[in-house]
Amino acid sequence: MRTELTARAIRWSWFRWTTAGEFAGFLVPALVGALTSSPQLLVLTGVAEGAVLGVAQAVVLCRVDGGLSRRNWIGATALAAGFAWAIAMLVVHNGERLNALPLAALLPIAAVAGTGVLLSLGTAQWFVLRRHFARAHLWIWANALAWGAGLLVFTAVTTPLWQPGQSPVLIALIGALGGLLMAAAMAAVTGAYLIRVVGERSAQERRERVPAKVVRS
Numbered sequence: 686m687r688t689e690l691t692a693r694a695i696r697w698s699w700f701r702w703t704t705a706g707e708f709a710g711f712l713v714p715a716l717v718g719a720l721t722s723s724p725q726l727l728v729l730t731g732v733a734e735g736a737v738l739g740v741a742q743a744v745v746l747c748r749v750d751g752g753l754s755r756r757n758w759i760g761a762t763a764l765a766a767g768f769a770w771a772i773a774m775l776v777v778h779n780g781e782r783l784n785a786l787p788l789a790a791l792l793p794i795a796a797v798a799g800t801g802v803l804l805s806l807g808t809a810q811w812f813v814l815r816r817h818f819a820r821a822h823l824w825i826w827a828n829a830l831a832w833g834a835g836l837l838v839f840t841a842v843t844t845p846l847w848q849p850g851q852s853p854v855l856i857a858l859i860g861a862l863g864g865l866l867m868a869a870a871m872a873a874v875t876g877a878y879l880i881r882v883v884g885e886r887s888a889q890e891r892r893e894r895v896p897a898k899v900v901r902s
Contacts, residue, residue, distance in 0.1 A: 692880050692883070692884060695745065695748075695749060695876075695879065695880060695883060696876045696877070696879070696880050698744075698745050698748070699742075699745045699872065699875070699876040699879055700869075700872045700873060700876050702741045702742065702744050702745050703738070703741060703742055703745075703868070703871070703872035703875065703876070704865075704868045704869045704872040705741060705868075706737055706738045706739075706740065706741020706742060706868075707734075707737075707738045707741070707864070707867070707868035707871060707872065708861075708864055708865045708868040709737050709741075710733065710734035710735065710736070710737030710738045710766075711734055711860075711861075711864035711867070711868065712861055712864065713730045713733045713734055713737075714727055714730040714731055714733075714734055714770070715857055715860035715861050715864055716857050717730045718730075718856075718857075718860065719853040719854075719856040719857040719860065720853055724774035724775075724777075724778050727770060727774055728767055728770045728771045728774055729767070730770075731766045731767045731769065731770025731771075732763050732764070732766060732767035732770075733763075734766050734770075735762045735763035735764070735765060735766025735767060735806075736759055736762065736763040736766075738762055738766070739758055739759035739760070739761070739762030739763055740759055742758065742762070743755045743758045743759055746758060749879075749883055750817050752817065753813065753814075753817055754813065757813045758810065758813050761809040761810055761812060761813055762806065762809065762810060764809060765805045765806040765808070765809035765810070766805075766806065768801070768805045768809075769801070769802045769805045769806065772798050772801045772802050772805075773798075773802060775798075776798050802832070803828075803829040803832050803833055804825060804828075804829055806828050806832065807824050807825035807826070807827065807828025807829055808825050810824060810828070811824050811825050814882075818882045818883070819882075820882055821882060823878055823881065823882055824875075824878065824882065827874065827875050827877075827878030827879075828875060830874055831870070831871040831872075831873075831874035831875045831878075832871055834870045834871065834874055835867035835868070835870040835871035835874075836867065838863070838866050838867050838870045839863040839864065839866065839867040840863075842859075842862060842863040842866055843859055843860060843862075843863040846859045846862075847859055
């Protein structure tokens with residue numbers, strides 16, 4: 686490894702920074718969504734959410750690997766978050782049309798939309814990580830699993846709490862609660878995979894140093 690941080694320190698730091706970053710970023714669309722249903726504005730707030738998350742995650746990643754580009758990481762995360770929000774807004778604002786479709790047509794659309802949302806962030810971040818970790822492709826699937834778990838947590842928490850006729854403040858508070866728990870779930874899963882790819886690189890570097898020592902002896 687190119688850092689003195691232990692695996693436990695990396696994982697805990699990642700969990701704290703990623704949870705805080707995603708929660709802070711999610712507050713932007715949560716607050717805006719309570720006041721307006723404009724899809725264009727919500728997509729822009731999604732970009733902001735991704736940027737805040739990217740900044741928080743970059744704090745830890747740049748400690749693990751000083752050569753990682755903070756700017757590229759933040760940019761990739763922001764664009765991917767905006768893309769995921771754009772897909773979500775297309776589905777939400779075409780809900781009536783989609784519900785009118787037969788199940789045979791609806792299922793493929795739902796599969797494509799869901800895949801796009803779940804894979805967008807991990808794929809964008811992979812383009813940055815692949816220059817630093819040999820098995821960075823695992824990050825794509827880690828993020829898909831993490832965001833799938835996070836969205837399930839968010840839905841399970843907010844669905845019974847959101848009710849018609851609630852004030853914008855209450856709607857925003859419920860959304861913030863769901864966002865915090867979603868962020869924690871996502872951070873926990875991605876942290877486990879981060880330790881794996883970092884550990885594999887560390888083991889590879891140790892193996893590469895052994896022959897050099899043998900030759901010098």
